[in-house]
Amino acid sequence: MTVVVWALVVVVALLVLMVVGLLRSHAEILRALHDLGVNLEADPARPTTFDLRDPVRAAEPEPTPGVAGPLPSSGPLVAAHDVVGVSPEGDGVAVAVTAVRTPTLIAFLSSGCATCLDFWEAFADEANRTIGGPGSQLVVVTKGPEAESPSAVAKLVPDGVVCVMSEHAFEDYGVPVAPYFVLVDATGAVIGEGVAPSFDQLRSLLDKAVADRAGRRSRRELLRGRQRAARIDRELAEAGITPGHPSLHSDPRPQD
Amino acid sequence: MRRLSAHGLSVGLVPGWDVRIERRPASFPVLHASTQRLPAVRGDYGSGLVETMRRQDVFVALVEFDPADGRTPMFSGRGIPALRDGDFDPSAQQRVIPGMCGTQQFLVANGRAFCLYVVLGSWVLRRQLTATANTLVGTLAVG
Numbered sequence: 491m492t493v494v495v496w497a498l499v500v501v502v503a504l505l506v507l508m509v510v511g512l513l514r515s516h517a518e519i520l521r522a523l524h525d526l527g528v529n530l531e532a533d534p535a536r537p538t539t540f541d542l543r544d545p546v547r548a549a550e551p552e553p554t555p556g557v558a559g560p561l562p563s564s565g566p567l568v569a570a571h572d573v574v575g576v577s578p579e580g581d582g583v584a585v586a587v588t589a590v591r592t593p594t595l596i597a598f599l600s601s602g603c604a605t606c607l608d609f610w611e612a613f614a615d616e617a618n619r620t621i622g623g624p625g626s627q628l629v630v631v632t633k634g635p636e637a638e639s640p641s642a643v644a645k646l647v648p649d650g651v652v653c654v655m656s657e658h659a660f661e662d663y664g665v666p667v668a669p670y671f672v673l674v675d676a677t678g679a680v681i682g683e684g685v686a687p688s689f690d691q692l693r694s695l696l697d698k699a700v701a702d703r704a705g706r707r708s709r710r711e712l713l714r715g716r717q718r719a720a721r722i723d724r725e726l727a728e729a730g731i732t733p734g735h736p737s738l739h740s741d742p743r744p745q746d
Numbered sequence: 747m748r749r750l751s752a753h754g755l756s757v758g759l760v761p762g763w764d765v766r767i768e769r770r771p772a773s774f775p776v777l778h779a780s781t782q783r784l785p786a787v788r789g790d791y792g793s794g795l796v797e798t799m800r801r802q803d804v805f806v807a808l809v810e811f812d813p814a815d816g817r818t819p820m821f822s823g824r825g826i827p828a829l830r831d832g833d834f835d836p837s838a839q840q841r842v843i844p845g846m847c848g849t850q851q852f853l854v855a856n857g858r859a860f861c862l863y864v865v866l867g868s869w870v871l872r873r874q875l876t877a878t879a880n881t882l883v884g885t886l887a888v889g
Contacts, residue, residue, distance in 0.1 A: 572759060572761065574748060574750055574759060576752065577768075579768075580752070580769075581752055581753075581766060581767055581768040581769065582750045582751060582752030582753070582755075582765070582766065582767035582768075583750075583765070583766055584750045584757075584759050584763070584764065584765040584766075585764055586761065586762050586763055586764050588761050588762070589761035589762035590762055590783075592783070627783055649786070650786045650787075651786075652786065
């Protein structure tokens with residue numbers, strides 16, 4: 491009898507170990523997916539992520555005789571593409587994205603998706619067109635006239651917004667779904683891309699992504715808080731806030 | 747080289763150039779190309795843009811006229827020309843902006859009448875900017 495009880499105890503202990511191992515493995519997988527920008531808790535049809543990449547080198551522009559070219563950059567060669575297509579009115583449009591001196595936010599939208607409506611409306615406000623960064627340009631891209639109604643798109647495009655209907659652009663940037671956003675920096679490198687369910691969320695994600703990139707910190711590092719205290723001390727010191735600084739001891743409440 | 751074509755005009759896509767080929771109601775096509783952002787609202791000859799050009803910028807306009815105009819002496823050119831730095835003059839701008847220069851050439855191409863108007867952001871740098879302009883002008887084609 492005792493032998494049977496001990497055998498059962500051993501089996502249960504092994505099972506517990508196996509379950510713990512599986513749970514840990516599951517947690518590792520979830521964390522890895524999260525680091526890759528996959529959020530399994532959100533509506534899978536509405537993923538909300540915008541990740542900035544490390545700087546990468548855009549396709550080098552063709553040299554212009556007599557004009558000095560840009561300084562070579564490092565990193566793997568990736569393809570940021572100029573956006574070429576037609577306007578909803580049928581005019582030819584080519585928007586320089588590479589070999590320009592300002593960042594570009596490319597918003598891939600559709601006239602038919604309800605989520606896109608929020609972005610069309612938001613971009614009517616001129617102040618919302620520079621969320622890609624100071625001095626950035628906004629280019630709205632829809633699929634070409636073979637897949638989108640030009641008249642429907644024309645009704646949605648706010649005055650002053652550059653809109654290009656281009657199947658090629660969707661293919662060039664490998665756009666999986668609309669709305670989708672690609673951020674190209676002033677050197678013509680694709681530095682980020684992703685999706686957002688609303689304009690406010692896009693703004694928030696972009697701000698966070700740009701801040702993350704500025705600090706060269708990975709999302710995992712931020713989430714885990716590893717070396718957080720040292721980082722905060724360093725950033726405060728860089729801002730001139732050292733131990734004993736008056737701002738650390740003042741009452742933040744408004745004084746009557 | 748990829749090309750942009752519309753309204754019977756075509757241009758090669760040179761990196762760093764913004765291009766539009768537009769046709770406004772009851773009007774003839776206009777092609778605009780610039781090394782800086784083309785604003786949504788601008789005149790046929792670049793008003794709204796040329797005022798903000800920097801020294802290294804170039805603006806190109808190919809403005810179509812009524813084909814009947816092509817039979818007048820003013821449209822003496824034949825085909826899209828290659829530009830020379832000697833073509834440019836500060837007084838050739840539609841509205842003279844100090845430090846900049848332009849050229850205006852009237853021509854007939856494929857039976858259609860055009861004015862080729864080019865503005866350089868710097869008179870001093872006209873030699874290298876002419877070369878920049880020619881990288882785009884050399885790809886213009888009239889269908």
